[in-house]
Amino acid sequence: MSARLVVLxxxxxxxxxxxxxxxxxxxxxxxxxxxxxxxxGIKALDRAHHANIPxxxxxxxxxxxxxKWDEALTEACRQHEPDLIVLAGFMxxxxxxxxxxxxxxxxxxxxxxxxxxxxxxxVRDALDHGVKVTGCTVLIVDDGVDTGPIVAQASVPVHxxxxxxxxxxxxxxxxxxxxxxxxxxxxxxxxxxDGRKVRIGP
Ligand code: GRF
Numbered sequence: 001m002s003a004r005l006v007v008l009x010x011x012x013x014x015x016x017x018x019x020x021x022x023x024x025x026x027x028x029x030x031x032x033x034x035x036x037x038x039x040x041g042i043k044a045l046d047r048a049h050h051a052n053i054p055x056x057x058x059x060x061x062x063x064x065x066x067x068k069w070d071e072a073l074t075e076a077c078r079q080h081e082p083d084l085i086v087l088a089g090f091m092x093x094x095x096x097x098x099x100x101x102x103x104x105x106x107x108x109x110x111x112x113x114x115x116x117x118x119x120x121x122x123v124r125d126a127l128d129h130g131v132k133v134t135g136c137t138v139l140i141v142d143d144g145v146d147t148g149p150i151v152a153q154a155s156v157p158v159h160x161x162x163x164x165x166x167x168x169x170x171x172x173x174x175x176x177x178x179x180x181x182x183x184x185x186x187x188x189x190x191x192x193x194d195g196r197k198v199r200i201g202p
Pocket of ligand 1: 010012014016090172175
């Protein structure tokens with residue numbers, strides 16, 4: 001039986017699309033059963049509609065406190081009975097209720113080689129620092145900003161003349177491949193987390 005993925009998004013949704021495409025093949029081992037966002041009107045939601053995947057939007061604006069928003073997001077996810085939640089360009093930090101429900105089975109993708117350059121501007125920060133190699137990281141979500149245990153990483157060269165956009169596009173090519181491969185292995189082989197060490201497989 002295929003694992004149930006709920007994917008949370010905030011933007012363009014190319015990582016989501018890569019997961020949807022991979023899941024077309026039954027051998028992949030996972031189905032995207034729902035897509036959630038923190039804002040309406042984004043391309044990622046169009047991609048979900050196009051693929052006939054149910055969507056939900058839980059915006060911070062329509063909740064009195066961040067805690068209430070987190071509870072509503074948790075409940076919206078729970079209704080789809082996920083085996084694994086994937087934050088694919090989801091631009092909000094999840095809080096205690098969410099982590100209580102889904103801790104250890106929620107992954108995020110970040111466009112830098114953590115622990116270097118966490119946060120919203122990972123690509124720009126790496127470029128400004130002058131690194132020659134950067135990349136992307138799939139990590140287990142914890143209560144910090146991109147601090148969780150690392151599941152997988154891929155490196156990407158920085159080219160002379162890169163700006164934030166050209167570098168991010170190169171990273172995103174690697175990122176989509178890494179996310180699809182890593183989520184696939186996790187759902188097919190299982191995973192365990194021991195402190196900071198993540199192991200895929202029995
Ligand atoms: C990705 O690079 C993700 O790591 C970052 O934002 C980008 C989202 O891209 N946080 P997309 O929406 O999947 O196209």
